[in-house]
Amino acid sequence: MCSTETIPTLLKKVPLFKELTDEEIEPIVEMAYPRQFRARMLIFMKGDPLDRVFFIHSGKVKIYKSDINGKEQIISILQEGDMFPHAGFFSTGNYQAHAEVVEDATIIVIPIANFEKLLLQRPDLCIKLFKMMSERIVDLQNRLEEQILHNTSEQILMLLLRLAKTYGKNRADGRIELNTQFTNRELANMIGTSRETISRTLSQLRKKEIVELNENGYFIIATDLVNEELFYVL
Amino acid sequence: MCSTETIPTLLKKVPLFKELTDEEIEPIVEMAYPRQFRARMLIFMKGDPLDRVFFIHSGKVKIYKSDINGKEQIISILQEGDMFPHAGFFSTGNYQAHAEVVEDATIIVIPIANFEKLLLQRPDLCIKLFKMMSERIVDLQNRLEEQILHNTSEQILMLLLRLAKTYGKNRADGRIELNTQFTNRELANMIGTSRETISRTLSQLRKKEIVELNENGYFIIATDLVNEELFYVL
DNA sequence: TTAAGATAGTGACAATCATCACTTTAAAAA
DNA sequence: TTTTTAAAGTGATGATTGTCACTATCTTAA
Numbered sequence: 001m002c003s004t005e006t007i008p009t010l011l012k013k014v015p016l017f018k019e020l021t022d023e024e025i026e027p028i029v030e031m032a033y034p035r036q037f038r039a040r041m042l043i044f045m046k047g048d049p050l051d052r053v054f055f056i057h058s059g060k061v062k063i064y065k066s067d068i069n070g071k072e073q074i075i076s077i078l079q080e081g082d083m084f085p086h087a088g089f090f091s092t093g094n095y096q097a098h099a100e101v102v103e104d105a106t107i108i109v110i111p112i113a114n115f116e117k118l119l120l121q122r123p124d125l126c127i128k129l130f131k132m133m134s135e136r137i138v139d140l141q142n143r144l145e146e147q148i149l150h151n152t153s154e155q156i157l158m159l160l161l162r163l164a165k166t167y168g169k170n171r172a173d174g175r176i177e178l179n180t181q182f183t184n185r186e187l188a189n190m191i192g193t194s195r196e197t198i199s200r201t202l203s204q205l206r207k208k209e210i211v212e213l214n215e216n217g218y219f220i221i222a223t224d225l226v227n228e229e230l231f232y233v234l
Numbered sequence: 235m236c237s238t239e240t241i242p243t244l245l246k247k248v249p250l251f252k253e254l255t256d257e258e259i260e261p262i263v264e265m266a267y268p269r270q271f272r273a274r275m276l277i278f279m280k281g282d283p284l285d286r287v288f289f290i291h292s293g294k295v296k297i298y299k300s301d302i303n304g305k306e307q308i309i310s311i312l313q314e315g316d317m318f319p320h321a322g323f324f325s326t327g328n329y330q331a332h333a334e335v336v337e338d339a340t341i342i343v344i345p346i347a348n349f350e351k352l353l354l355q356r357p358d359l360c361i362k363l364f365k366m367m368s369e370r371i372v373d374l375q376n377r378l379e380e381q382i383l384h385n386t387s388e389q390i391l392m393l394l395l396r397l398a399k400t401y402g403k404n405r406a407d408g409r410i411e412l413n414t415q416f417t418n419r420e421l422a423n424m425i426g427t428s429r430e431t432i433s434r435t436l437s438q439l440r441k442k443e444i445v446e447l448n449e450n451g452y453f454i455i456a457t458d459l460v461n462e463e464l465f466y467v468l
Numbered sequence: 469t470t471a472a473g474a475t476a477g478t479g480a481c482a483a484t485c486a487t488c489a490c491t492t493t494a495a496a497a498a
Numbered sequence: 499t500t501t502t503t504a505a506a507g508t509g510a511t512g513a514t515t516g517t518c519a520c521t522a523t524c525t526t527a528a
Contacts, residue, residue, distance in 0.1 A: 065379055073382045075375065087368035090361045096372055119364075120357050127324045127354075133367045134321035138330055140374035141309065145299055147381040148307045148426030152515070183475065192382030194516055199477055386485070418506065428486055433507055 007032055010108050014055045015081055016128050031114035035107050043099040043107070050088045050095050053115045056080055059105020064189075065097045074189045077102070077182075086136045089129075090116055147191070153201045155191045160211065160221055171220070178219035241266055244342050247315055248289045250362050265348035269341050277333040277341070284322045284329050287349045290314055293339020298423075299331045308423045311336070311416075320370045323363075324350055381425070389425045390435045394445065394455055405454070409446075412453035 007029045011017045017025060034057070037043060043054065046065060054061075056078055063075040063084060075097055078084055085095060089112065119126055139162075146158045160178060167180035182190075184198040205211040212220040241263045245251045251259060268291065271277060277288065280299060288295075290312055297309040297318060309331055312318055319329060323346065353360055373396075380392045394412060401414035416424075418432040439445040446454040 065383070067383045071383055073379055075378075087371035089364050089368060091365050091368065096375055119360075123354050123360075126357075126360050129364070130323050130353075130367070131325050133364070133371065134323060134325065136371055137321035137367065137374065140371065140378060141330055144309075144374060144378055144381065145307055147378065149299070149301045149305055184477095185475080195476080196478080196517080197515060199475095200515095203477080417504090429506080430487080430508080431485065433505095434485095437507075 007034060007108070010034055010057045010106065011055070013057055013081055014083065014108070016055070016083060016125065016132070028110070028118060031118070032108050032110045035109055037101040037105045037107060039101055039104055041101045043101065044095045045098050046095055048095050050085065050093050051112050053110045053112055054084050054099075055108040055110070056082045056084075057106040057108055059101060059107070060103040061105060061107075062100045062102045063097050064100070072189045073192065074186060077180075077186075083132070086133060088112075089119070152191075152193055152197060153204070155193070156187070156198060156201045157205065157210070159187060159191050160219060161223070164219075164221060168221075174223065176221045176223050177214070178221065179216075181218070241268060241342065244268055244291045244340065245289070247291055248317065248342070249315055250289070250317060250359065250366070262344070262352060265352070266342050266344045269343055271335040271339045271341060273335055273338055275335045277335065278329045279332050280329055282329050284319065284327050285346050287344045287346055288318050288333075289342040289344070290316045290318075291340040291342055293335060293341070294337040295339060295341075296334045296336045297331050298334070306423045307426065308420060311414075311420075317366070320367060322346075323353070386425075386427050386431060387435045387438070389427070390421070390432060391439065391444070393421060393425050394453060395457070398453075398455060402455075408457065410455045410457055411448070412455065413450075415451055 008022065008025050011025055011028060011032065012020075017028060020028075032055075037059065043061065044052075058080055061078045061082075061084065063078065064072055065075065066072045084099060087096070088094075119129065143162075146155050150158065161176075163180070163182070164176045164178050168176045168178045171177050184195040184202070188195045188198045202211060206213065210222050212222070214220055242256065242259050245259055245262060245266065246254075251262060254262075266289075271293065277295065278286075292314055295312045295316075295318065297312065298306055299309065300306045318333065321330070322328075353363065377396075380389050384392065395410075397414070397416070398410045398412050402410045402412045405411050418429040418436070422429045422432045436445060440447065444456050446456070448454055
């Protein structure tokens, strides 16, 4: 377990609190406590009362829903610096999905009542939170658009591009390297298709040299071949 | 055109400002101006700089995206009291979709810079806006789940249930009356299916007596037959 | 190093749903 | 009213993609 002294350091990794001075961060430290989670642990389940806000200091967390048949929808894979949930402040409610640790994690926890009080005193944090929530809304709307206006192979390519924004890095040759490995099953569960379709589509994309697999198994995406509007490559 | 005197009255129809006193609403009146729109007019297009926030006093507005082939995704149909957009505050950006008037509308416009200034001075409005954005996030996540975990006929039933929350009214017999007419094409464009499939599925639902059409063409949904988790009726 | 378990690739087949074509019905305009 | 236009219903067909079955490959633990 981390000692209380390290909390300011932990908090400063989180974008929401990053630019704060030691003085400003002090009241937040008061209300925050760190927790260690091992892989496969559940942080909360869908339907649990929404009483705490979490900030990931290290490790990875999967936010997902599942239906009665065990079919799974991965909403997001969160990592260092990410906050969750993104909704539910100032109204008693419940978590809307399950949160499961996928890689051992150190997570800073703040009771939501304290977090709300803090927000009321700090317009700067409100602004940041508004921005974060806006980004989330825009992201969700884009994902919905992908689901509704595009066919499966387009969805897969758009998923890779979207993941690349978070987990990828731009290379000197203009292509993007997606350096976090997801299994085909995970990719499938993000867009509601089957692992077989992911497998087949990815090998098509490789034949067309839009996607490459490097020696470490990372995706290399030739973004220059991908026109976001037209997808003339498909 | 409305005269300036009526703006407070107009503003009080909007949930965000509903509970304000005359005194509190005064500075908002200063920065707001009403505009009349006729059906089929575009309020803004996707990509336009996001510089104003709109509040619907009367009429209906369709928020939608479309792809190069003309295929349309209806994001929402907004009505009296609704605000749009729901995202993009405190960051220069663009509108993410088109906004088109579908029924002649009176809309109150506030320049976003003024709106942001107002928020900074009014924690009560911040709280309300946080709640509204949270609701939007939860709604979008649910719609994404519908798209990913459910088949088309389930999606259609869930769409009707979702629309019923906004446009429907509960009847004495426990069923829900959906009293805003959408065409099959519009319903199809909300979930990314074809009008033919909507037509066929609705008649199946009618055969199973889950959905009824009353004399005015409104849907009557037998919600007691619909278990949200199981959909054993399908 | 071997064995066990997970992940990936791929063919065959079936189910679902979009599309096309056409009819019917309803609504709006002349 | 009649005419015109839009919306809805429905069968036939084909494309897409999910599912099943099996093999191959890779990973991890014994």
